[in-house]
Amino acid sequence: MSVPKTGISRRDFIRIVGGVAAVLSFPSVLFQGCRALERARKRTSLIWLQGQSCSGCSISLLNAGYPDIITLLVADISLDFHQTLSWGTGEVILEVIKKRLEDRKRDFILVVEGSIPTASEQYCTLGETNGLAKGIRQWVVELGAAANAVVAAGTCAAYGGIPAARWKGEGAGPTGATSVAKILPKRKVVCVPGCPPHPDWMIGTLAHCILKGAPKLDEYNRPKLYFGKTVHDRCEWLKDYKKEKFALRWGDKGCLYKLGCLGMDSNCDIPVRKWLRGANSCTGCGSGCIGCTEPVFPDMGKRGIYEHRQA
Ligand code: SF4
Ligand code: SF4
8 A cells, every 4th residue: 555645634634523613612723633743643653443343433434435444544644553454463563562662762542442441351352361361441550551642432332332232221240341441440531422422522532632632631531622512402403493393203303302312412413413424313314313422321210212211
């Protein structure tokens, strides 16, 4: 594969970090984003671990439209380790992360996708130590202590997500799945939730961490740039909601509240950012918001999906 000559354009960069409004909160570095990232990649690398994940967060990242993800990974960010995207295998690729642990002078950002099992190290392993499979929890503890920044990619890493859902509605799941923050209680973990997270959220957050440090976060440690307002605040159907024009069957026009939309207490900018290069949003396509960016997702007992339930 040939290495692209150019990195992120200024226009792409502004769009990813949140649009024109974000320019005000993402100071001068925004206007030199390309060059700054070019310089930063020489000293900052990315280690991307996958715990209990379906790989959907990585697939979503590969759908990045602005800029093309290959351009970003090759020309602007040094993605040195990824369990499914790295070209090397076995001991050869494991050497990359072992070196990060040994070489403390080299900066790196740890990204974790998927939740972390705590009931047994053997539920999710990566490589071996002294002939024994090494649990992903151990890797997160070791790399998390050495990294410049720790980013949880997706709701499973951020809050436990689907692997941590209550077992048949009765209690904890069998793997003891938990969030990265619970494994690293002394570190500030930047959470980019979503099932999956939008690629712009991931790229914008990583760019911010590389160039300016952690972005401003909300009470659930999510970047305010992307999660500062509710879905309802910016929904395509807000006018219909105010006029009490509700969809009562799937496919009807109108606000989806009566079909169980959770947009009022879920935060993200998808109604304005939209998925797949602006094709559509969760609410715009008529399916409603299932609250995938919230810490309680997908706890059926508390909020429900397609059905409003009492806490
Ligand atoms: S569809 Fe959902 S987010 Fe949109 S206005 Fe209705 S309740 Fe709010
Ligand atoms: S609109 Fe709702 S379901 Fe869609 S990404 Fe945002 S929080 Fe998740």
